[in-house]
Amino acid sequence: MTSENDVPADPAEGQPDPAAVAGEHRLSQQVERTGMFGTETTGDTSGYGGLRVRRPDVPATERPYGSYFDEIADRLAEGLERDGTAPPDAVSRVVVERGELTLHVPREHLVAVARMLRDDPSLAFEMCLGVSGVHYPWDTGRELHAVYPLLSITHNRRVRLEVSAPDADPRVPSLVGVYPTCDWHERETWDFFGIVFDGHPALTRIEMPDDWKGHPQRKDYPLGGIPVEYRGATIPPPEDRRAYS
Amino acid sequence: MSTEAEGRVYTVGGQDWDDVIAAAAESAEERLVVNMGPQHPSTHGVLRLILTLDGETVTELRPVIGYLHTGIEKNMEFRTWTQGVTFCTRADYLAPLFNEAAYCLAVERLLGIEQEIPPRASVLRVLLMELNRISSHLTAVGTFGLELGASTVFLYGMREREKVLDLFELITGLRMNHAYFRPGGVSQDLPNGALERLREFLRVMPPLLGELRALLDANPIYLARTKNVAYLDLAGCMALGITGPVLRATGLPWDLRKSQPYCGYETYEFDVRTQTSADVYGRYLVRMDEMDESLKIISQCVDRLAAKRPKDDPVMVSDPKIGWPARLAVGPDGLGNSPDHIAHIMGQSMEALIHHFKLVTEGFRVPAGQTYLPVESPRGELGCHAVSDGGTRPYRVHLRDPSFTNLQALPAMSEGGMVADVIAAVASIDPVLGGVDR
Amino acid sequence: MGLEEALPSGILLTTVEKVAGYARKSSVWPATFGLACCAIELFSAGGPRHDLARFGMERASATPRQADLMIVAGRVSQKMAPVLRQIYDQMADPKWVISMGVCASSGGMFNNYAIVQGVDHIVPVDVYLPGCPPRPEMLLDAILKLHDKIQNMKLGADRRAEIEELEEARLRRLPLVQAAGPGLPGGQQTGIGPPRADHAERGPSEPEERS
Numbered sequence: 067m068t069s070e071n072d073v074p075a076d077p078a079e080g081q082p083d084p085a086a087v088a089g090e091h092r093l094s095q096q097v098e099r100t101g102m103f104g105t106e107t108t109g110d111t112s113g114y115g116g117l118r119v120r121r122p123d124v125p126a127t128e129r130p131y132g133s134y135f136d137e138i139a140d141r142l143a144e145g146l147e148r149d150g151t152a153p154p155d156a157v158s159r160v161v162v163e164r165g166e167l168t169l170h171v172p173r174e175h176l177v178a179v180a181r182m183l184r185d186d187p188s189l190a191f192e193m194c195l196g197v198s199g200v201h202y203p204w205d206t207g208r209e210l211h212a213v214y215p216l217l218s219i220t221h222n223r224r225v226r227l228e229v230s231a232p233d234a235d236p237r238v239p240s241l242v243g244v245y246p247t248c249d250w251h252e253r254e255t256w257d258f259f260g261i262v263f264d265g266h267p268a269l270t271r272i273e274m275p276d277d278w279k280g281h282p283q284r285k286d287y288p289l290g291g292i293p294v295e296y297r298g299a300t301i302p303p304p305e306d307r308r309a310y311s
Numbered sequence: 312m313s314t315e316a317e318g319r320v321y322t323v324g325g326q327d328w329d330d331v332i333a334a335a336a337e338s339a340e341e342r343l344v345v346n347m348g349p350q351h352p353s354t355h356g357v358l359r360l361i362l363t364l365d366g367e368t369v370t371e372l373r374p375v376i377g378y379l380h381t382g383i384e385k386n387m388e389f390r391t392w393t394q395g396v397t398f399c400t401r402a403d404y405l406a407p408l409f410n411e412a413a414y415c416l417a418v419e420r421l422l423g424i425e426q427e428i429p430p431r432a433s434v435l436r437v438l439l440m441e442l443n444r445i446s447s448h449l450t451a452v453g454t455f456g457l458e459l460g461a462s463t464v465f466l467y468g469m470r471e472r473e474k475v476l477d478l479f480e481l482i483t484g485l486r487m488n489h490a491y492f493r494p495g496g497v498s499q500d501l502p503n504g505a506l507e508r509l510r511e512f513l514r515v516m517p518p519l520l521g522e523l524r525a526l527l528d529a530n531p532i533y534l535a536r537t538k539n540v541a542y543l544d545l546a547g548c549m550a551l552g553i554t555g556p557v558l559r560a561t562g563l564p565w566d567l568r569k570s571q572p573y574c575g576y577e578t579y580e581f582d583v584r585t586q587t588s589a590d591v592y593g594r595y596l597v598r599m600d601e602m603d604e605s606l607k608i609i610s611q612c613v614d615r616l617a618a619k620r621p622k623d624d625p626v627m628v629s630d631p632k633i634g635w636p637a638r639l640a641v642g643p644d645g646l647g648n649s650p651d652h653i654a655h656i657m658g659q660s661m662e663a664l665i666h667h668f669k670l671v672t673e674g675f676r677v678p679a680g681q682t683y684l685p686v687e688s689p690r691g692e693l694g695c696h697a698v699s700d701g702g703t704r705p706y707r708v709h710l711r712d713p714s715f716t717n718l719q720a721l722p723a724m725s726e727g728g729m730v731a732d733v734i735a736a737v738a739s740i741d742p743v744l745g746g747v748d749r
Numbered sequence: 750m751g752l753e754e755a756l757p758s759g760i761l762l763t764t765v766e767k768v769a770g771y772a773r774k775s776s777v778w779p780a781t782f783g784l785a786c787c788a789i790e791l792f793s794a795g796g797p798r799h800d801l802a803r804f805g806m807e808r809a810s811a812t813p814r815q816a817d818l819m820i821v822a823g824r825v826s827q828k829m830a831p832v833l834r835q836i837y838d839q840m841a842d843p844k845w846v847i848s849m850g851v852c853a854s855s856g857g858m859f860n861n862y863a864i865v866q867g868v869d870h871i872v873p874v875d876v877y878l879p880g881c882p883p884r885p886e887m888l889l890d891a892i893l894k895l896h897d898k899i900q901n902m903k904l905g906a907d908r909r910a911e912i913e914e915l916e917e918a919r920l921r922r923l924p925l926v927q928a929a930g931p932g933l934p935g936g937q938q939t940g941i942g943p944p945r946a947d948h949a950e951r952g953p954s955e956p957e958e959r960s
Contacts, residue, residue: 119701122701125680193554195683195685195692198696198709215694215696217692219570222570222571245550246551247552247719273377282385305389310673
């Protein structure tokens with residue numbers, strides 16, 4: 067038995083049908099993958115050739131965030147306003163998903179925000195757990211992301227800072243002055259993604275040989291496997307195999 | 312031999328000892344740059360240390376890593392989510408089950424099935440993780456003794472470790488690199504006889520650990536080599552992001568199993584053991600104490616596993632679109648898909664066949680998003696930062712390895728000390744270069 | 750080495766070979782090149798349960814100058830490859846190499862940019878030992894096979910003759926693909942990866958074409 071809330075919106079009254087709005091929104095998203103099994107031609111009769119997988123939405127959460135996240139956002143804004151090192155709206159986007167808080171910060175405000183998160187007693191994120199780079203080649207203007215998980219031992223809380231930089235200008239300020247532990251992590255992210263950390267004391271390759279060309283974990287760098295021959299059969303390397311994605 | 316801005320470089324190739332001695336006699340400098348490794352028995356793997364020595368004192372130390380870089384993270388982007396377990400398990404190869412746990416818990420959080428993991432699977436995970444903690448600490452203490460010149464300690468450690476590896480082989484099928492944890496649960500239940508073996512293990516282990524302690528705890532040579540060596544206090548640990556036994560040896564009782572529990576750790580009774588000396592000896596004591604605590608947790612796990620089971624007690628999540636389908640059984644030709652399972656999918660249920668096929672070829676889809684999930688590995692906080700774009704393959708998996716971060720502390724610990732103390736410092740951090748380099 | 754170079758082939762040389770082989774295999778000193786997970790199984794093989802000391806091998810020389818056997822245990826990354834070669838070069842003859850584990854033998858599960866796909870790209874290997882990681886018992890089996898090889902190694906004039914014979918055989922050996930047998934026409938398609946057009950039109954294989 068349906069309740070009153072299930073009555074569909076009547077288009078004649080000028081209210082847009084929420085399903086139609088959602089559908090249009092979905093269809094307007096960028097297409098990420100087409101088809102399955104890597105087929106391109108009409109020879110594929112499975113019907114999966116017409117599959118269009120679209121990009122998921124760029125997530126952004128509105129207030130209230132829930133749990134201790136509101137407090138973090140409020141204290142951070144207050145602290146930045148008090149300090150003046152960065153505008154109180156330095157956090158450009160907040161994402162709360164799966165019980166975790168991610169603060170997207172423009173790169174010019176990264177150091178100020180991190181310092182505030184570390185020094186303010188009500189925030190007290192003493193420990194940074196490194197830098198993780200991610201490469202989104204399709205997100206033009208924001209291809210390279212650097213993710214910093216922070217931990218507050220005093221308050222037993224976690225938060226995540228995320229900055230993005232375009233491929234054309236892959237520079238992010240270094241957090242070594244705020245969290246010295248980022249030293250090797252930033253070197254590793256430079257090594258694998260090509261993100262240049264301004265202000266890092268010695269940004270050199272750490273995992274790959276010193277004269278290696280290219281940044282291996284970028285999406286445009288091949289996996290580099292070779293075909294394997296075994297008992298008369300040839301197995302192609304992992305990046306050439308059939309994909310079901 | 313070349314003369315450069317930094318000083319003279321002597322390349323010793325062989326048959327030229329006279330030249331080297333003559334050249335060294337000319338040089339008035341006392342400082343010496345020595346390269347240790349990457350192949351060296353006293354490093355926990357292929358770690359290269361470049362020491363600048365003034366006599367016996369280390370004035371500068373630079374660790375160079377990357378000699379074991381395998382591209383595990385990039386490899387995982389080309390495999391399904393379940394196959395990723397087999398890759399991440401080989402990162403920190405002395406604590407493979409912790410890598411698997413961090414990864415599987417991260418995937419489960421992305422899937423949103425954290426609350427639906429069967430309780431028996433969680434108990435099995437805790438049991439195996441604590442067994443792995445014991446085997447990892449035994450290796451740490453054993454190789455520690457070997458590097459300080461005490462080979463008996465190594466043999467004791469290896470002997471005890473064989474008992475743990477026997478249990479691993481019984482339960483997971485392999486001695487190392489098990490791929491036992493899967494997203495959704497564990498791959499198979501305990502075999503018959505495992506509980507008796509576990510109880511036997513719990514019975515014989517404490518006296519053996521006591522033997523190890525008796526050999527080292529009050530040993531004057533050991534104390535002389537480890538007390539007040541490689542000191543790193545709490546402020547240093549915080550700045551350098553150090554976690555694990557090194558942090559607990561400074562006095563801070565920070566353990567993720569207590570502070571941010573996972574897999575049901577909040578329901579077990581155990582203590583977080585600390586020391587206050589913040590030196591190599593303190594870290595050794597923390598590791599020995601942690602092994603005792605692990606034995607406590609294992610005995611609680613065995614009690615839970617031996618308790619009366621409800622009728623339906625799976626070890627894999629019940630959602631057929633996610634849970635790995637195959638039930639394994641030992642047949643006439645070895646271990647493989649159980650005949651019951653084959654009969655079910657071929658004869659009884661079309662849906663089961665479809666699920667099996669889709670899961671094995673395509674894998675399950677994980678909703679888009681990212682998560683960072685840390686676990687307390689024997690070396691510190693092992694975190695898995697997993698990013699999904701909604702597909703059947705990870706978009707990006709980054710393992711935040713504790714050894715990578717803890718090795719950064721090596722210069723802070725060793726500069727100003729003696730060369731021999733560098734070995735003790737490295738051993739007390741207990742780095743595993745597979746995790747450092749991934 | 751002096752004596753066996755001067756001896757002509759015959760019963761004297763074979764006796765010297767037997768004695769030298771026995772002496773060499775009884776105390777092989779491994780230069781442990783323990784890199785990754787296989788190194789841990791190598792440690793276990795040296796532990797009390799599977800005891801390497803009963804073969805005289807517990808004295809692992811860290812310095813390659815005094816080592817006879819290099820057990821490459823683990824994955825060899827691109828950064829480590831020159832170091833591996835340098836260590837091998839520093840070892841004195843006679844020296845042998847066991848590549849322990851699949852990563853050392855062929856690159857293993859890591860078919861990518863970072864790992865050398867088999868240390869035989871860098872050093873000549875005597876025994877390949879598969880496994881991920883191989884159990885200590887498997888390592889002992891490989892070591893015993895190597896001991897056989899060492900025991901039966903020919904010296905001096907016999908060795909030169911053997912080398913010529915081996916080279917002849919290698920030159921005449923068919924590549925693996927054709928050697929698979931008449932049922933597989935030059936390379937079976939596995940169904941994984943894009944189909945190869947050049948073989949698609951070929952009919953069933955004709956055995957009489959094979960030389």
